[in-house]
Amino acid sequence: MANAPYRGRFAPSPTGPLHFGSLVAALGSYLEAKCHNGTWLVRMEDIDPPREMPGAADAILRTLEAYGFEWDGPVLYQSLRSGLYDAALTKLRNDGLLYPCACTRKEIMDFAMPGVDGPIYPGTCRDGLPPDRVPRAWRVRVDAAEIIFEDAIQGTMRQNLARDIGDFVLKRADGFFAYQLAVVIDDAAQGITHVVRGSDLLDSTPRQIYLQQRLDLPTPSYAHLPVATNIAGEKLSKQTLARPLELAQPVSALWQALDFLGQQPPQALAGENLAELWKWAVAHWHIEHIPKQRAIVAQDASHVSATTKP
Known part of the structure; x- marks a missing residue:
């Protein structure tokens, strides 16, 4: 798939609202697509009803919009496939x-x-x-x-x-x-050439490559970002009570996510408007600056789960 036009995606599960860890994954996949003049898709991985939260899918899309993400084409829902x-x-x-x-x-x-x-x-x-x-x-x-x-x-x-x-x-x-199974089928169906996601899925990738080989499907390129953890070393998630992203403060959270991913945004950028932040982020994105780690503690106190309060 090396010569195919770049097609990336962000594929959240609607088990709860987006949090800082989700933002890191969305931001990394989005900027990598944009720096290649590529397509960025959103897929809702709603194939696990027992874990899903009513209204979470719509809330995720509203949050992405509030943070300035712009996806290409319609949202794909796995529950329909x-x-x-x-x-x-x-x-x-x-x-x-x-x-x-x-x-x-x-x-x-x-x-x-x-x-x-x-x-x-x-x-x-x-x-x-x-x-x-x-x-x-x-x-x-x-x-x-x-x-x-x-x-x-x-x-x-x-x-x-x-x-x-x-x-x-x-x-x-x-x-x-x-x-x-679902992720392999949908990555192929959507023509995904590059998968940028959290390293919590790194150990799943060989299983997906194995299925791609057995189903005669192409294998995308992979890049696994460090996951954000709380001070106890737990991945930020609904289970660890990660705090939802605040719709009123997208610039601050995006600045912190850029910093988390090693992009060294200037401090002054945290006081700019959303358009200026995105302009800087797209122009200065370098995947090679991302720390080669599986996990990093999210330093800002607002991203620490309630389970780790002193």
């Missing part, structure tokens, strides 16, 4: 790569070894369901080949799926599609 995900499962099943799994979470925990992103599935149902068991989820078979990719920020990454992850779920026991 189940047919595409089913078609991908059918292809994998026809290729002998998909199988039903009857294991419960507790059963897996009882027998699994720890991996880089949770327990490694021990392969209990790989060769067929145990007697008197019914399928709960659908898993994809992995092999022992090492997945290697070059991340534009974090450097060369390697992962052996068989050793580090195991066969992973593509359709969950509750009937919902897994993130790993």
Whole structure:
């Protein structure tokens, strides 16, 4: 995809309002697209209803608008795309790569070894369901080949799926599609050439590359930004009670996000209007200035979660 016009995206899940960590991801993906004169899309990853908050999707879009983000084309909603995900499962099943799994979470925990992103599935149902068991989820078979990719920020990454992850779920026991499948299908469908996102998804990338290979889909370039954490080292999120972005103070928060990403914005810029800040940010964006770290503590007290108050 090296010669294709740049197409990036920001893909939030509507589990709550945007916070500083979300802003960092949105800003990094937006500026990288703009400095390449590229397209920047917004995708709402609303495929996990139990975790979603009513009204959050609309609130996210309002916040992006208030902060001066301008996306290209209509917003894509994953909840409307189940047919595409089913078609991908059918292809994998026809290729002998998909199988039903009857294991419960507790059963897996009882027998699994720890991996880089949770327990490694021990392969209990790989060769067929145990007697008197019914399928709960659908898993994809992995092999022992090492997945290697070059991340534009974090450097060369390697992962052996068989050793580090195991066969992973593509359709969950509750009937919902897994993130790993949906993101691969939609990145390909939208022609995404570059994925700029938080490093909390760095360990997921080899699974996505594996699916791209098995589904004959192109692999985008990847760049994983440092995630913002509170002083306890927890990623800012709804679960850690990260404070929502304030619609009335976009310039201050954007200045702090630029600083967080190593862009060294001048202090005077914090007192400018939104248009001037964006003008400076686009003109001075350099991805190579981003710290090559997986996580950085967000220094401003307003971004520390309520769980870490003294």
